[in-house]
Amino acid sequence: GGFAEMAHMGPEIREITDALDAAGNTTAAIGKGFAISSAAFVALALYGAFVTRVQMTSVNILDQRVLPGLLIGAMLPYWFSAMTMKSVGIAAMDMVNEIRRQFQDPKIAEGTKEPDYDACVQIATTASLRQMVPPAALVMLTP
Numbered sequence: 001g002g003f004a005e006m007a008h009m010g011p012e013i014r015e016i017t018d019a020l021d022a023a024g025n026t027t028a029a030i031g032k033g034f035a036i037s038s039a040a041f042v043a044l045a046l047y048g049a050f051v052t053r054v055q056m057t058s059v060n061i062l063d064q065r066v067l068p069g070l071l072i073g074a075m076l077p078y079w080f081s082a083m084t085m086k087s088v089g090i091a092a093m094d095m096v097n098e099i100r101r102q103f104q105d106p107k108i109a110e111g112t113k114e115p116d117y118d119a120c121v122q123i124a125t126t127a128s129l130r131q132m133v134p135p136a137a138l139v140m141l142t143p
Contacts, residue, residue: 039077046073053143076142083135091127098123 004017050069051059060066098119107113 042077043074046076049073050143072142076138080135080138083138084132087131087135091124091131094123094127095120 004013047070050073054065054069056063056065061070099115102115102119103109105113108115
């Protein structure tokens with residue numbers, strides 16, 4: 001709705017964009033529910049993997065192997081998420097810098113010359129592969 005208002009579009013456009021905004025908010029809320037429940041399942045799976053890996057037949061929370069495993073297992077999804085978000089931020093900044101570089105050409109800024117789309121695709125591809133190595137290593141190297 002805000003973009004339609006700033007572009008001085010009519011009220012009928014604002015009604016449509018408000019409806020789309022409400023649908024987007026509902027979708028985001030539902031997505032958050034799925035994310036929370038999937039995080040709980042991941043934590044449970046990691047705990048199950050830990051119990052299997054150390055070959056425990058019964059689980060005693062006071063056991064010296066269990067509590068550290070619980071703490072580390074509970075931390076892993078958050079650590080992975082943080083690493084992934086940092087990677088996305090770094091890749092996005094690479095893209096922003098390339099776009100800024102291209103817009104220094106007055107012809108591109110005026111719209112009389114096509115931007116170098118291939119450079120942007122190359123940055124996105126390279127950054128996505130390079131930046132996801134640490135999160136992938138975390139997943140593969142943890143028990």
